[in-house]
Amino acid sequence: MTIHTVNTTTFAGQRPGTSGLRKKVSEFQQPAYLENFVQSIFNTLGDCAGQTLVLGGDGRYFNRHAIQVILRMAAAHGFARVLVGQGGILSTPALSCVVRKRAASGGIVLSASHNPGGPDGDFGIKYNIANGGPAPEKITEAIYGQTQVLSEYRISDAGDLDLDTLGRARIEQMDVEVIDPVADYAALMTDLFDFAAIKALFAGGFTMRFDGMHAVSGPYAHAILEGLLGAPRGTVINGTPLEDFGGHHPDPNPVNAAELVALMSAPDAPDFGAASDGDADRNMIVGRGIAVTPSDSLAIIAANAAVAPGYRGGIKGIARSMPTSTAPDRVAHALKVPCYETPTGWKYFGNLMDAGMVTLCGEESYGTGSDHIREKDGLWAVLFWLNLLAASGKSVDTLVREHWARFGRNYYSRHDYEAVESSAAEGLMAHLREQLPALADQVIDGYTVDFADDFVYKDPVDGSIASKQGVRIVMTDGSRIVFRLSGTGTEGATIRLYLERYERDVAMHDIPAQEALAGLATIADRLAGLHQRTGRDRPTVTT
């Protein structure tokens, strides 16, 4: 085995987005594209000698190749040890768990999350730091800086490693351990939740469907739900990870998991339904005839945290991304704990969790989690709901309605306009920003604007500032219109419009969400020139 230094030239556009570098597979397949980015990570880390790295991905097309390349490069940079998931598999939450449990110096996650996979799909790579969470912006920007100046990368010419057999091997001086991707994570879940109560629930005939969407959550769900918790076989559907996710979009929302939502509306629907995304960090919760919004799910988890053994002592605080509804804020107020509002991106929660300021975090984009790790965690949310259903003996529908009756309902929807021409999307945002100073106190279609701004976040722990994080128009009754551009898309720009309206009156809690929000959607279109600028008369996806 020999270590080679290979000359290379830079690629434009290797700037990590909301969650790592996500591009089309064909872009990653260009010679040296992956190597340059990995070298840039290692250059940013500095001296890697003696460090332990955790490595794994969601099993999508190009995952295995990327793992072999990264192993050879890690060996060339003097890492002491790499822990790699068997088959190259580690869900994003499992990787975060392993980094923390094994006290590794960091990890590399290979995933484009909810984006489609396969040769024509997307691929992604992200660096996580020693707390198990996504690297903060100062590190991702440093990595980007390296991608723009590097001129060589270092790699061993060792052959491919057998990723499918558990055990130890060596590349150059580096130890490689192929680990069970499920074990550490499953053990953590048994510490947090009342497995005996959930087991009894299933033994009593409770029925559930978990849709793995042919992505990485399948092995975890099989082992935990059907294995440890005794749910009947067949509870987990689409549970075998496929390199192209079976040609589907592994994004758990009522549009992409329509099969599950239809099943949950049928006369013989199971008691509980759930789905997870490509890398198993997102979740969707569905009851008979009701899909729970992610914002409501976070609020309900917070209000009932004490049912789960891991949270019996209470929660320290909640954090939610700015576009997430304010439903969790109402719970935090009742619990007398703080609620922080952060920009979109799980990386912004890391400091708050590390500082012991929050226990629960969540985002409207089907992400929920806690300080047990530093990533959002799809199966964790599902297990929390199972624990709550077991402890309360109530249905999902009853739990949601009781929550609304107590706290009021935050009607909520997100409208996505995908693959819009980038200049049109930028123009729309600029047009909105120009109007912001004049909007306060204006009365628009019966709504009075309280304030309008472009969200700026000052991290209360390290004082770092993130600006231009989304345009928000907040009404005096708490209703909100939020616009931002997605940082995870790989084609043109995706405009996200988030709509929220608060309703205290229980008699008004049964309006279809789109109907309840139609007035705000009309105002949003008028202010942004959405339809005219995009040439679209409706969103690509409405959730």
Ligand code: G16
């Ligand atoms: C990532 C981030 C999330 C973010 C989501 C959507 O999720 O980790 O924090 O909410 O993207 O981001 P955007 O609106 O910019 O597309 P994931 O599951 O894709 O890793």
